[in-house]
Amino acid sequence: xxxxxxxxxxxxxxxxxxxxxxxxxxxxxxxxxxxxxxxxxxxxxxxxxxxxxxxxxxxxxxxxxxxxxxxxxxxxxxxxxxxxxxxxxxxxxxxxxxxxxxxxxxxxxxxxxxxxxxxxxxxxxxxxxxxxxxxxxxxxxxxxxxxxxxxxxxxxxxxxxxxxxxxxxxxxxxxxxxxxxxxxxxxxxxxxxxxxxxxxxxxxxxxxxxxxxxxxxxxxxxxxxxxxxxxxxxxxxxxxxxxxxxxxxxxxxxxxxxxxxxxxxxxxxxxxxxxxxxxxxxxxxxxxxxxxxxxxxxxxxxxxxxxxxxxxxxxxxxxxxxxxxxxxxxxxxxxxxxxxxxxxxxxxxxxxxxxxxxxxxxxxxxxxxxxxxxxxxxxxxxxxxxxxxxxxxxxxxxxxxxxxxxxxxxxxxxxxxxxxxxxxxxxxxxxxxxxxxxxxxxxxxxxxxxxxxxxxxxxxxxxxxxxxxxxxxxxxxxxxxxxxxxxx
Amino acid sequence: xxxxxxxxxxxxxxxxxxxxxxxxxxxxxxxxxxxxxxxxxxxxxxxxxxxxxxxxxxxxxxxxxxxxxxxxxxxxxxxxxxxxxxxxxxxxxxxxxxxxxxxxxxxxxxxxxxxxxxxxxxxxxxxxxxxxxxxxxxxxxxxxxxxxxxxxxxxxxxxxxxxxxxxxxxxxxxxxxxxxxxxxxxxxxxxxxxxxxxxxxxxxxxxxxxxxxxxxxxxxxxxxxxxxxxxxxxxxxxxxxxxxxxxxxxxxxxxxxxxxxxxxxxxxxxxxxxxxxxxxxxxxxxxxxxxxxxxxxxxxxxxxxxxxxxxxxxxxxxxxxxxxxxxxxxxxxxxxxxxxxxxxxxxxxxxxxxxxxxxxxxxxxxxxxxxxxxxxxxxxxxxxxxxxxxxxxxxxxxxxxxxxxxxxxxxxxxxxxxxxxxxxxxxxxxxxxxxxxxxxxxxxxxxxxxxxxxxxxxxxxxxxxxxxxxxxxxxxxxxxxxxxxxxx
Numbered sequence: 009x010x011x012x013x014x015x016x017x018x019x020x021x022x023x024x025x026x027x028x029x030x031x032x033x034x035x036x037x038x039x040x041x042x043x044x045x046x047x048x049x050x051x052x053x054x055x056x057x058x059x060x061x062x063x064x065x066x067x068x069x070x071x072x073x074x075x076x077x078x079x080x081x082x083x084x085x086x087x088x089x090x091x092x093x094x095x096x097x098x099x100x101x102x103x104x105x106x107x108x109x110x111x112x113x114x115x116x117x118x119x120x121x122x123x124x125x126x127x128x129x130x131x132x133x134x135x136x137x138x139x140x141x142x143x144x145x146x147x148x149x150x151x152x153x154x155x156x157x158x159x160x161x162x163x164x165x166x167x168x169x170x171x172x173x174x175x176x177x178x179x180x181x182x183x184x185x186x187x188x189x190x191x192x193x194x195x196x197x198x199x200x201x202x203x204x205x206x207x208x209x210x211x212x213x214x215x216x217x218x219x220x221x222x223x224x225x226x227x228x229x230x231x232x233x234x235x236x237x238x239x240x241x242x243x244x245x246x247x248x249x250x251x252x253x254x255x256x257x258x259x260x261x262x263x264x265x266x267x268x269x270x271x272x273x274x275x276x277x278x279x280x281x282x283x284x285x286x287x288x289x290x291x292x293x294x295x296x297x298x299x300x301x302x303x304x305x306x307x308x309x310x311x312x313x314x315x316x317x318x319x320x321x322x323x324x325x326x327x328x329x330x331x332x333x334x335x336x337x338x339x340x341x342x343x344x345x346x347x348x349x350x351x352x353x354x355x356x357x358x359x360x361x362x363x364x365x366x367x368x369x370x371x372x373x374x375x376x377x378x379x380x381x382x383x384x385x386x387x388x389x390x391x392x393x394x395x396x397x398x399x400x401x402x403x404x405x406x407x408x409x410x411x412x413x414x415x416x417x418x419x420x421x422x423x424x425x426x427x428x429x430x431x432x433x434x435x436x437x438x439x440x441x442x443x444x445x446x447x448x449x450x451x452x453x454x455x456x457x458x459x460x461x462x463x464x465x466x467x468x469x470x471x472x473x474x475x476x477x478x479x480x481x482x483x484x485x486x487x488x489x490x491x492x493x494x495x496x
Numbered sequence: 497x498x499x500x501x502x503x504x505x506x507x508x509x510x511x512x513x514x515x516x517x518x519x520x521x522x523x524x525x526x527x528x529x530x531x532x533x534x535x536x537x538x539x540x541x542x543x544x545x546x547x548x549x550x551x552x553x554x555x556x557x558x559x560x561x562x563x564x565x566x567x568x569x570x571x572x573x574x575x576x577x578x579x580x581x582x583x584x585x586x587x588x589x590x591x592x593x594x595x596x597x598x599x600x601x602x603x604x605x606x607x608x609x610x611x612x613x614x615x616x617x618x619x620x621x622x623x624x625x626x627x628x629x630x631x632x633x634x635x636x637x638x639x640x641x642x643x644x645x646x647x648x649x650x651x652x653x654x655x656x657x658x659x660x661x662x663x664x665x666x667x668x669x670x671x672x673x674x675x676x677x678x679x680x681x682x683x684x685x686x687x688x689x690x691x692x693x694x695x696x697x698x699x700x701x702x703x704x705x706x707x708x709x710x711x712x713x714x715x716x717x718x719x720x721x722x723x724x725x726x727x728x729x730x731x732x733x734x735x736x737x738x739x740x741x742x743x744x745x746x747x748x749x750x751x752x753x754x755x756x757x758x759x760x761x762x763x764x765x766x767x768x769x770x771x772x773x774x775x776x777x778x779x780x781x782x783x784x785x786x787x788x789x790x791x792x793x794x795x796x797x798x799x800x801x802x803x804x805x806x807x808x809x810x811x812x813x814x815x816x817x818x819x820x821x822x823x824x825x826x827x828x829x830x831x832x833x834x835x836x837x838x839x840x841x842x843x844x845x846x847x848x849x850x851x852x853x854x855x856x857x858x859x860x861x862x863x864x865x866x867x868x869x870x871x872x873x874x875x876x877x878x879x880x881x882x883x884x885x886x887x888x889x890x891x892x893x894x895x896x897x898x899x900x901x902x903x904x905x906x907x908x909x910x911x912x913x914x915x916x917x918x919x920x921x922x923x924x925x926x927x928x929x930x931x932x933x934x935x936x937x938x939x940x941x942x943x944x945x946x947x948x949x950x951x952x953x954x955x956x957x958x959x960x961x962x963x964x965x966x967x968x969x970x971x972x973x974x975x976x977x978x979x980x981x982x983x984x
Contacts, residue, residue: 048600052818054588054701055580055598059733087814089860091837098817281860283869286706286811288735 013248014212015241016169016219017177018128021184023163023194024135024202025067031134031161032058032101042154050159052096057287060085064161067193068108068132069293069301071163074191074308077112077130079298085288088280093153094136102133102164104282108291114187115310116179118172125180126168135160157201163193169208174237177207178230186309190334198229205233211244220244220254224268226261236261240268312337320350329358335372339379346383349390356382360400368407377403381413392477434468435461435481450486458482503527504980507571507665507719521570525549525614528572531663532617535979540638541648541658543577544584545617566612568726573608574658574667577618578625578651579710580699581605588701589621589633589651592819592826592844602699603734604668604710604727611726616664619654623846624816625675625703627651628915629908632848637905640683641977642944646902649679655713656683662980666723667713672703673804674897674922676711677934681897681947684936684974686720686964687713689922691954692929693738696731702815704808705736707926717935717964724957740955748962752786757890760793766920767899770940775896778937778948781970782894782963792886792893796878797924803879804923805916806859806872812849813856819844851912880928887953892963895921897934897947925951933960935967936974945974 030037030050039045048056072079086104087097109130115122137158141151165184171177185203188196196203205227210219222240227233240259247254259268307315309331316327316337330340336357343353357373364376373379385402388394394402406413438461439446445461448454458479465478502510502519513519526549536542580586580598582605587593605615622632630638630653638653640646641661648657652669656679659667669676671689680687688711695710702708712723731737748754758779764772783789821827821840828839845853859868886893899918908915925932930951937948948967952960 048598051823053599053824054586054593054596054818055602055699056600057698057734059735089814089817091817091820093820093822093833096818096823098820099814279862281814281857281862281865283810283814283860286704286736287702 013245015172016210016212017171017173017237018169018208019165019167019171019177019180020206020208021165021167021181022204022206023071023165023188023196024200025064025132025161025163026192026194027061027063027067027161029061029063030159031061031064031132032159035159037160039156042152042156045156046158050096051155052098058101058285060288060291061161064132064163065108065291065293066301067161068130068163069298070191070305071165071188071193072109072112072130073298073302074187074305075112075114075127075130075165077109077127079109079293080106081293081295082106083108083131083291083293085285085291086282087285088282090278090280092136093151094139094158096137096155096158100134100136101285101288103131104284106290107131108293114180114183116176116183118176123170123176125170128166128168130163130165133162133164134158135162169210174234174241177237178234181205181230181233183309186332190306190309201228204228207233207237209237209240209244211241211248213248220257222254223258224261225258225271229263232261232263235266236268239266243268306334307337316340320344322350322354326354330354335374339373342379343383343386346380348383348386352386352390353379353382356386360396361403364400364404364407376407377413385413395477430469431465431478431481432485434465435478435485438464438468439482439485446486501527503531503665504662506716507568507714507722510571510665511567511569521612521614522549524570525572525616528616528664531661535661535663536658538639538644539641539648539657539661539663540636541619541654541661541663542574542617543587543589543620543633543635543654546614566610567722568608568666569612571613571666572616572664573613573723574616574619574655574664575605576652576655576667576669577621578670578701578703579605579668580701581615581618584615584618586618586701587635588624589630589635590623590845590849591634592841593701593824594634594826596825598699600699602710603696603731605699607696607727607729608668613666613726619652619658619667621654622651622675623849624701624812625651625670625672625708626812626848626852628674628678628918629903629905630654630679631905631909632846634846639905640902640944641980642684642939643902645905646944647682647905647908649682649898649902651675651679652687652713653679653682656680656685656687659683659685659713659715660977660980662976665714666719668710668723668727669713670700670703670708670710671922671926672707672709672808673926674919676713677897677922677932677947677949678919680713680934681936681949682902682945684939684945684947684977685713685715686717686936686968687711687934688720688724688957688960689925689932690724690728690957691738691931692926693736694728694931694955694957696729696734696737698731698734702811704811705815706811707804707808709926717933717961717968720933720964721958721961724961728957738955748959748966750786751782751963751966754782754787754892754963755790755890756782756787757790757792757886757893759797759893759895760791761795761797762895762921767896768901768940770901770942770944771896771899771946774937774940774946775948778967778971779894782967785966785970790890792890794879794882794886794924796875796882797920799875800879800924800927801917801920803872803875804919804927805855806868807876807927809852809856810859810869810872811856813853813860816845816849816853848912876927879924883924883928883930883951883953891952892956892959893951895949895951896937897921897949901940901942901944901946921949925949930954931957931960933957933964935964936971938971939975943975 033047033049035045084106087099088102089099107129112127113124115124138154185196188194207224208221210221212219224236258271260271313327313331344350385399445457449457462478502513532545578588580602582601586598620638627650629647630650638648638657640648652675655667655669658664660683676687690711712720714720730739820837826844830839932951934947934949937946
């Protein structure tokens with residue numbers, strides 16, 4: 009057995025589901041003003057009853073099937089009891105020993121190798137209210153409660169302790185994030201609290217049979233996930249090396265101090281007194297419902313990544329950049345199928361187009377330019393009928409002025425674009441006009457002078473040509489000029 | 497006793513009075529209120545009543561013509577104070593909810609109002625429905641109209657006494673382990689515990705959610721049926737509500753062919769001699785008139801009380817954890833958050849409620865959950881199976897509703913176990929979720945009412961009413977309590 013300590017990390021990921029209403033009542037989930045999206049049910053008023061949100065259930069079933077997790081035909085809601093002002097009923101509706109789904113996995117890359125992180129379970133539950141303590145307007149010692157968040161639907165994904173480093177943990181949640189957006193289950197923005205983590209970590213040394221597991225709570229960003237795990241692993245190793253014993257702890261990550269602090273030790277573990285929720289009948293998920301979900305699943309991110317590499321012969325890194333959403337993959341596919349060069353399409357998608365998309369604040373690339381049109385433009389470029397700069401110009405002008413790209417492109421095709429003759433004329437006139445510059449170039453005193461000439465030609469041609477072509481045209485002309493002068 | 501007012505005739509006859517324009521809703525309600533103000537000081541059935549007729553719905557005051565679509569047009573109905581109303585306080589008989597105004601009204605109240613009923617007032621109850629005497633009401637006990645030194649039973653003692661004394665013709669109760677049937681039996685009226693899931697629990701302040709049902713209470717079986725039909729039906733916002741329609745049978749006009757089950761495990765030693773005598777007489781009435789008496793077995797009957805109190809208290813402990821004083825109800829401002837919540841609950845809840853919360857919390861605690869709660873749920877399933885088995889050989893089971901007649905006031909307060917045991921005939925129907933009807937069987941030698949309970953398979957309420965009605969006729973008129981309607 010190796011002397012290296014064995015690190016085992018498991019994650020509990022809380023995901024806010026994209027639903028219109030809360031988990032067990034009709035309140036909207038997107039209210040802004042505090043305590044405006046509340047009702048007797050989510051406030052726990054006496055006599056109010058919960059009714060489960062089917063959108064939440066179908067989102068969880070979709071995620072379960074995408075992660076190859078087995079859905080239970082019968083699962084159950086349970087009450088988890090604890091007393092805190094963020095929990096108006098005195099219990100949270102969650103799932104306990106009969107979760108919605110179990111098993112499955114998500115594959116990450118560990119040192120370049122594929123590594124499937126096994127999942128323990130997937131279940132649904134309601135969020136607690138938000139406690140507000142440290143706003144400047146709050147008097148010392150007071151707390152406020154915003155119940156808008158109370159009852160918002162969450163999916164919880166629990167992994168087996170298969171992760172080895174903080175970096176792997178982050179990779180896992182990033183891949184999960186992509187999947188959640190891919191399937192439109194959640195926007196999964198950690199900064200908006202839509203993706204939250206608890207991590208448990210143990211470090212096993214060679215003589216340690218039963219290492220202590222520490223739970224880190226309150227992780228709200230990828231960086232705090234990574235940093236807290238790295239901190240905790242270092243702390244455990246130091247403790248071991250100094251010979252002191254570890255105690256099982258629940259710790260909180262303090263982002264400002266970049267350290268964990270103890271919340272409670274094992275002795276004071278709370279007893280949640282789980283009970284099947286008598287207000288909610290068992291949750292039945294029928295085979296046909298699961299099949300419908302399976303049939304509706306799009307190509308999944310890892311499937312798309314593999315296919316792009318195989319089909320288009322692009323690198324894994326390039327494929328990764330395309331596998332951001334089903335829309336980007338389908339954009340690439342459409343453009344390539346339309347005859348464009350795959351590398352060119354990727355170059356445009358990750359370069360100019362993305363830039364334009366950001367400038368225009370557009371949701372999709374296809375809002376900027378449809379993939380078929382981009383393909384046509386790129387083919388024209390390849391056939392030297394258009395230049396890159398012209399394409400940007402066309403796309404931009406068409407988008408801003410809301411005119412059809414095809415119309416504009418047709419204009420260029422009909423000779424409004426620079427012809428070979430135009431280029432030669434422009435080059436000749438530049439050489440005639442700036443003889444001193446030409447001399448400086450040909451004498452080798454100032455070879456950079458060519459850029460000046462290129463600029464002049466481009467200006468004359470109103471930028472409708474690739475500068476590279478101008479450069480080679482100028483160089484070819486200068487050669488003949490040289491010859492002419494030598495001859496004479 | 498001469499019937500002097502339309503309030504003293506059945507709801508059915510009241511309705512025909514409306515049609516013949518002999519009376520109006522105004523007459524009925526003002527007569528009810530007159531009797532309450534004159535009479536209720538001795539009974540204490542009401543915790544709250546309409547101040548005067550002017551608070552009534554305008555249409556009821558002005559109109560005399562009922563609509564055939566409003567089956568309870570203008571008829572006053574009293575409501576147990578565990579059921580939320582939006583225009584009267586809802587206290588649950590607890591200091592915790594003294595003066596509490598619910599922000600919404602129970603589904604049954606909406607249904608009754610739509611049926612034309614006038615909600616007359618809120619009736620006394622053991623705190624949160626926990627008790628069998630109405631002595632555990634923070635607001636003081638309700639007396640039995642047949643003998644003011646005896647209890648009215650509980651926990652729906654206020655509703656039972658209000659009907660029995662003639663202050664109102666119809667009332668709602670709620671039944672978790674006999675809380676409708678036992679006070680109905682003690683006060684000589686008819687009460688139904690419907691099939692679990694047939695009447696919406698939305699707006700019923702929960703005691704034990706998997707056992708609670710709201711049900712009708714009235715002087716006659718027919719009136720009970722009229723009230724039941726106005727409140728029954730699927731409520732999509734109560735997830736435990738049945739979407740299934742009721743089982744309709746042809747009105748049973750005679751008993752020939754009815755197989756009436758008598759429980760083998762019940763013997764005379766299980767009940768008072770007066771109760772045993774009236775029970776025997778009732779069996780004879782029915783068998784002499786065509787019913788076939790069949791002996792059936794409920795082998796797990798002896799464990800019913802233990803299982804019931806564990807399940808009910810576990811759910812109660814969970815349901816009552818929302819009463820922390822932070823958002824509604826009684827609130828102690830003392831000390832820190834923890835201290836304030838614990839003081840709120842110590843003062844806000846009475847002794848019996850606290851006893852049950854402690855029992856239920858214990859039954860759900862880590863290490864005890866399997867031995868108590870889980871085992872009790874198993875027994876519950878066995879009892880349900882026992883009933884399912886008996887339905888193979890009988891159509892209906894008949895028992896006394898209670899082992900004794902009404903207790904003397906104060907006699908049971910210090911003997912909770914004996915009080916729990918007195919529920920042994922009624923709790924099996926709650927554990928199995930089946931409907932059960934209590935009909936007066938006659939008066940004891942001391943002039944106190946004795947109730948006979950009929951239990952039927954799920955959804956067979958109409959059969960219970962049919963048999964109950966025949967039984968009522970065979971029994972003959974029941975002497976009314978002295979003072980009934982005397983102030984009219």
